[in-house]
Amino acid sequence: MRKIGVKEIEDIAVGAAVYGTGGGGDPYVGKLMAIDAIKTYGEVTLLDVDEVPEDAIVVPSSMMGAPTILIEKIPNGKEALSAFSLLKNYIGKEISATIPIEAGGLNSMIPFAVAATLGIPVVDADGMGRAFPELQMVTFSLGGVKSTPMILCDEKGNATMFNTINNKWTETLARAVTVVSGGSTMLASYAMTGSQVKETSIKGIISTTEKVGRAIRIAKSNNTNPVDAVLKASGGFELFKGKICDILRKTDGGFVRGESKMMGIDEYKGKSIKIEFQNENLMAQTDDGKVLATVPDLIVVLDIETGHAITTETLRYGNRGVVICIPCDEKWRTEAGIKTVGPRYFGYDVNYVPIEQRIKSRMGEF
Amino acid sequence: MRKIGVKEIEDIAVGAAVYGTGGGGDPYVGKLMAIDAIKTYGEVTLLDVDEVPEDAIVVPSSMMGAPTILIEKIPNGKEALSAFSLLKNYIGKEISATIPIEAGGLNSMIPFAVAATLGIPVVDADGMGRAFPELQMVTFSLGGVKSTPMILCDEKGNATMFNTINNKWTETLARAVTVVSGGSTMLASYAMTGSQVKETSIKGIISTTEKVGRAIRIAKSNNTNPVDAVLKASGGFELFKGKICDILRKTDGGFVRGESKMMGIDEYKGKSIKIEFQNENLMAQTDDGKVLATVPDLIVVLDIETGHAITTETLRYGNRGVVICIPCDEKWRTEAGIKTVGPRYFGYDVNYVPIEQRIKSRMGEF
DSSP, rough: EEEOOHHHHHHHHHHHHHHTTTSSHHHHHHHHHHHHHHHHHHOEEEEEGGSSSSEEEEEEEEEEHHHHHTTTTTOOSSSSHHHHHHHHHHHHHOOOOOEOOOTTTTTTTHHHHHHHHHHOEEEEESSSSSSOSSSSHHHHHTTTTOOOOOEOOOOOOEEEEEOOSSSSHHHHHHHHHHTTTTTTEEEEOEEHHHHHHHHHHHEEEEHHHHHHHHHHHHHHTTTOOHHHHHHHHHHEEEEEEEEEEEEEEEEEEEEEEEEEEEEEEETTTOOOEEEEEEEEEEEETTTTSEEEETTEEEEEEEEETTOOEEEEEEOOOTEOOOOOOOOOGGGSSSSHHHHHHSTTTTTTTOOOHHHHHHHHHHOOOO | EEEEEEEHHHHHHHHHHHHHTTOOOOOHHHHHHHHHHHHHHEEEEOOOOOOOGGGGGEEEEEEEEEEHHTTOOOOOOOOHHHHHHHHHHHSSSOOOOOOSOOOOOTTTTTTHHHHHHTTTTSSSSESSSSSSTTOOOOOHHHHHHHOOOOEEETSSEEEEEEOOOOOHHHHHHHHHHHHHHHHHHEEOOOOOHHHHHHHHHHHHHHHHHHHHHHHHHHHHHHHHHHHHHHHHTTTTTEEEEEEEEEEEEEEEEEEEEEEEEEOOOGGTOOOOOEEEESSSEEEEEEETTTTEEESSSEEEEEEETTTOOTTTTTOOOOOOOEEEOOOOOGGSSSHHHHHHTTTTTTTTOOOOOHHHHHHHHTTTTO
């Protein structure tokens, strides 16, 4: 148990944007919401998973929608609280703590804003250990936790509650409502007990992202290479270094989908790669079709100068970046995990191979 | 107060299909559901509006979706009951009676199926006095009744509850859920008190549709003209007589939209008209653009032989029909009524002129 103040939030936001793996929402908007709440209501208690009582009710607080939209359609700050309050009334039990659903720029921050306002702790864990585009793509689902009853609130004051037969249906129905609500909404979902959190969550992810964010900050103040600092703090691998030379992006059906192409620089000169995404980066491959990395491993484009993650919605022609890959949590490497978020789920005719094996078999070659 | 059995249901279904004004769902499917429930659970009590206690809770039971879809995706019969039961639990009060939301082939029948099963009465009134394509297009809305809390259930077992800032938002959100649920769902909405029913509903519409259905049945058994019988029983006007020579129909965004063209026969030979629809018929005009009738008046195509309504989803090339227009209820002829369901709401640059005036000013000419 420790306190999270403005300084910690700054590091977590930067690190979570890396774990957002191209998606997860804009870290700047999320950070402002969390900092504003902490300045108004005080610091937030961060609980280790082991410190959560078995019978405590823990509810993730999160945003749904395409990150491209959230840059311009900023939450009013009340939707997440309304969703929480409606869910509490419905289940008829006090909510003891909140938890991020994913480690993305925005969805890592919303729980801190909610926690500060309500005076409840945040649990140091999440349901992805990264960001994913769809609601059912959480380790909570793998562990049998139901996403519903789920409350969805928009900034206009509309509230929708779902009770579904499975978590994929929750995604389908809530996405449809989100799209007609203007493209982004706030959710309270996956209400679970402390013991379910212990069984199904990815532990310590907030501290992990904080460590990565801090490494970037320290590298900057020491004038050392921030990308190297990220690789060291995250256990990731460098895949490529280049300039964005082409980008295709389409906001459709509640997602931003597209691909970016990069031309190599330095030791990668003369080579080029393509990264495809649906909110988050899904697959990186060479121009001649050799797969470099796929979901569920984390494919991240870092700004070559600052080490900060470049999200899919802010990628611009000419950005110079280092593409890295961070191994995903072991929960995603099970049969059920790969079925839920592996390359085949996203329509790629490719088997999942852990990034460590891909790197090893490449034997130093590109 | 009187009892509604299978014989009455047959007449109501036929008459309600006329008042469905091209939409309102297939009368056959609805009739089967109601008759099945009455045979199993017994006859249904039909209450006059004046007989409903002021503080009784009355809840409409209805289908949402494109009628084209409902022909093939038949309800399993439990969705409407689930929606009712979830709404009852949410508001924490017993539901004393149900009422049709509209006088369409299907939505006039669902309340009888629900009422028979639950052993509650149906109120002889509705919220349209006809059918309309969108959820907020009810006289309940004009009278300030909220559509939410509303429960939407699909046949798979998913349930969604809405609490919105206005009835148009309920339409938007529920339509989105209905589309991704396969195109049709069942609703419990517009929960209101007996006194609200008295103030805002269109009274006696079930008896009116029964009278029209009975007139068609009697004309058939007497070998007299069934179209004349409909005109007499409904107070409608004949607009045209012809053959369907062209039909455009598209199921899109939860509606069936399109237009049908008819070539005149008998005294209309050499003339032709076009009818545009969104689930229900919206406007009838001559080929050279002269408006014959618009919403909110009821434009209905009757089969020339049987007098039965031909719904927009069953219109076929070669159908011979008589186009009639029945004056709408006075509630729709107010400023608020015309704003909600007049031709301009549907995108036509035309003022609403009551059909009686149009007929009078035409002075016998086409």
